[in-house]
Amino acid sequence: MWSYEPPLRAMRFVIDEVLAAPADWPQLPAHADMDADTAAAVIEEAGKFARDVLAPINGSADLEGCRWTPDGKVATPAGYRDAWRAYVDAGWPALGCAAEDGGQGLPLLLDTVLNEMLAASNHAWTMYPGLLHGAYGCLRAHASPALRERWLPGIVSGETLATMCLTEPQAGSDLGQVRTRAEPQPDGSLRITGGKIFISGGEHDLTENIVHLVLCRLPDAPAGSKGLSLALVPKILDDGSRNALRCDGIEKKMGIKGSATCVMSFEGATGWLIGEPGRGLNAMFVMMNSARLHVAMQGLGHLEAATQNALRYAHERLQSKARPAPANGLAASMTTAPRGNAAGADPIALHAPVRRILSRLQALVEGQRVLAYATAQWLDRAEQHPDAAERDRALGHVELMTPLLKAMLTGNGFLGASDALQVWGGYGYVHEYGIEQTLRDSRIAMIYEGTNEIQALDLVQRKILGDEGRRLGALLDEFAREAVACRDASERCEQGAVGAPALREFATALEDAIAGFRAGAAELATAAQADPGWPAAVAGDALHAFGLVALAWAWARSARAAARHPGDGWYAQRIVVAGHGRDWLLPELNLRLELLRSCGRELPWLVA
């Protein structure tokens, strides 16, 4: 049956060996106390929580969902409250919060690893604390001292949970259409009136109070997104009375059924302005990079869970004699291959189509993990590095990588879960094997926090074309250094060592990918002069292409780190997996570049 085993060894490999993140920490004053062993201990503890507390209630919560109690409250599924209590008691909500706010001040990289494990083991539960860090960052940067003093400690400790109230029926991707009104009161507070939808954790029974951050419009505010302000609106006021807001309904969703997605009504509720009038989006966007990275980790978590469960099942399930396997690759590992049964059936892990699925998933998991952790590492540098130039360089990387990771990792989380589902055959379609829930749960991450189409537009229009390729050039230069490093390492390898030719292949593939994408991006900029609408038409292809270049970098980097351990089977498999990505997945780059370059192709507009 479905389970989740935190991939601690793979995570530490990326953190310590591929990215050498512990070498960063002494340079970042806020994390100067952190070291590799402490980080490993944190991750191990988080892994235990995910595996032992969250994973066991993942399937049951999906069946149970959220429900209304007879007295009109929203009850979360069995086990959710206890899990939340355990999470708070262990101090997890404070992990990424600054020490001066009562937090543990750990690097965002570790918060990112934590998020991967939480989402992998129980995405729905993770929705409740999912906005904590965002609300923390928003209040910390923009709220008045009085609001910060009143609300930050409870958010850091986990005593109070937070929501983001953005969407309205007519205002989804287009937040400029938000209509919720905020009327200033003589005492300096606001009266908030309006309806919000898709509010995760708008009502629940995990904490007594809930703090809503509500996007709203002050009187005489201009139309559009420049007229939006942000208000803090608690469920319970400090005098103990209920504020004038309520949950009007819980959505019936495809997945993450344990998460209460609420329709909220604010009927003259009391709130307070966060930040400047008309700067509501600005106040929220302070945490956009980390929030999008957080959603990306949901995609990676689902892919990891789907892959490890499919891999295990494929070794247990016996069906049909395996046909002759491709000569390459299998021969070396056949000595440890599991055996078939007396009826002549082999484990399906030996069948070529299943091996294709598992190899692809594993290559994506490992490559994407490098990209996600690297981005978190850059985010830590962007926020904490003492050198302004280094902060700026790191922020440029983060700004490019964030929309890519949000779209690519969530897309591959869903598609990977679907590919994995095939491994179970008919069993994959029934609830008890878990993978169909992974498929349903993972689907939402392609939509919220900006649809993946919007991520592609952000990447292409704002991040690549918006600064005439400055940030892109810097990141591709960074990628190109890895190709040089691979070539150097391959020359240092002993003659005939397994790793040497492989590393040369990684270097070549990466160089070709970078050159291809540089040319493609330049042509895209030229095409945009002739046809300003063209970049939007091929934004998705550009994102896919950029993702493949980034993966080529990740696979090369992973292989080079693994090649330092010749003769070790676990490390050797990292090189094989990265090589699969290079040989079988990277070829899609040329297709995407071809589409990118075909400016002038007709894009129909269809009548309904």
Next chain:
Amino acid sequence: MWSYEPPLRAMRFVIDEVLAAPADWPQLPAHADMDADTAAAVIEEAGKFARDVLAPINGSADLEGCRWTPDGKVATPAGYRDAWRAYVDAGWPALGCAAEDGGQGLPLLLDTVLNEMLAASNHAWTMYPGLLHGAYGCLRAHASPALRERWLPGIVSGETLATMCLTEPQAGSDLGQVRTRAEPQPDGSLRITGGKIFISGGEHDLTENIVHLVLCRLPDAPAGSKGLSLALVPKILDDGSRNALRCDGIEKKMGIKGSATCVMSFEGATGWLIGEPGRGLNAMFVMMNSARLHVAMQGLGHLEAATQNALRYAHERLQSKARPAPANGLAASMTTAPRGNAAGADPIALHAPVRRILSRLQALVEGQRVLAYATAQWLDRAEQHPDAAERDRALGHVELMTPLLKAMLTGNGFLGASDALQVWGGYGYVHEYGIEQTLRDSRIAMIYEGTNEIQALDLVQRKILGDEGRRLGALLDEFAREAVACRDASERCEQGAVGAPALREFATALEDAIAGFRAGAAELATAAQADPGWPAAVAGDALHAFGLVALAWAWARSARAAARHPGDGWYAQRIVVAGHGRDWLLPELNLRLELLRSCGRELPWLVA
């Protein structure tokens, strides 16, 4: 909200104009009475049934599911029984059955069109009659006269529904592992004992009796698939008593929740042999081509429903001002474009990423419909044509197209539903908009009736390499004739007519695709000599590549038929849509061919 409008005009365009199927019927003695008007009337009536009876209970049945009544029976969702009664009263079960059996003897092409509409409007309900035609074909070809006389009339009339009891817990894709026992009795009957799983409609309340076709093993039968026999086992015996079989459980599935997927126990149940001992698979495989085509139509139906609903929603939903659109294509149709609202928001149908999604879906719907109906047309010829050579030629086409359509149309049904879901944003994830149900329902078709991976192996190993490319060559020759026809038609077009250059582009693209695939298939055959496992490793790529070649043929054929109506907007849009497929989707062919040819690439075997 979600609805289903049968695309009658598009269907008639394919049947009458693209495929000129009515010209076939006079040549097929069984269908000599059929003509275009009669066919149109049948399709129109079926469309009304799908739209007015089945579509309205699609969403409610998903929420309700099947349930156990207090007296231990399986109840289908509200409306299912009435719909079944209406279906029987209208004579639909008999549509494809031979006149001598009380059927209407209509071409399988029309049965295929019917199946598309049923699946599009209510896949779960369609599961109950889904095996009727298969059971009919199996009994007709293999059952004894006594069994045929007893059971065929009820199956043809719809009085009795049928199941296929194949899968057992240890025997899924590998039916050779079936263990259910059949013991001959002195009166010539069999005693059937064993457990079956995933039995669609194993128990329900639509008909009083249910006939189970059970794959089982006679005493002393050899191990493996050659030891399998097929038995007919009714739920109720002719003396009115309950047979010794029961439903032990209903699976909790991801989708098609209105369909009761049953765990069945046979405990010494009375049955009768169908066909020869040990020839059970043979008796079932008589209907495999039509059953797989039937499943393919579920994929096409879902894609059609997803596309038409997304297209409508994209014209209603207003979000953000549309960025400048690509210069080409849009300009011509902008005159009829819907307008935005006062707040500066345009219909999302005008946004380039949404247009990419809708154009891709529409190109797939239209191209795949041509392929599916063409295959049904070939199936009619294979079964009914008086000329043996023509039957053989048509059967060769069917044998190649069947695994392709089953895999490609179901894969695109699911992936297309997911692409469409993005159009709704967050609304797509909640039940009431219908698309998330389409996504869940469509997923099963990639698994049952042979997983899509098994279809790819069948296509490559048996159908392409199995006869040294004879059938493939004949079908590609057929495809190549369309390129010639396009070129001829473009030359006949008046100078400067819109269609002429377009048809030349279709001809060139099709010729290139055919040449590329011929070369790829030849290299695959060579590679198989060096590495017998290679074809299985790239079977999925080969299937994708073959599918793109077939689509290139379908788009060319569709465009050529539409080009006969210059100046007509509806027909002009067919050319635009086909052109989108040619320019934006066909380029994937080169990627697939590249993977196909890369024999020697490592395919990892991963440890669990």
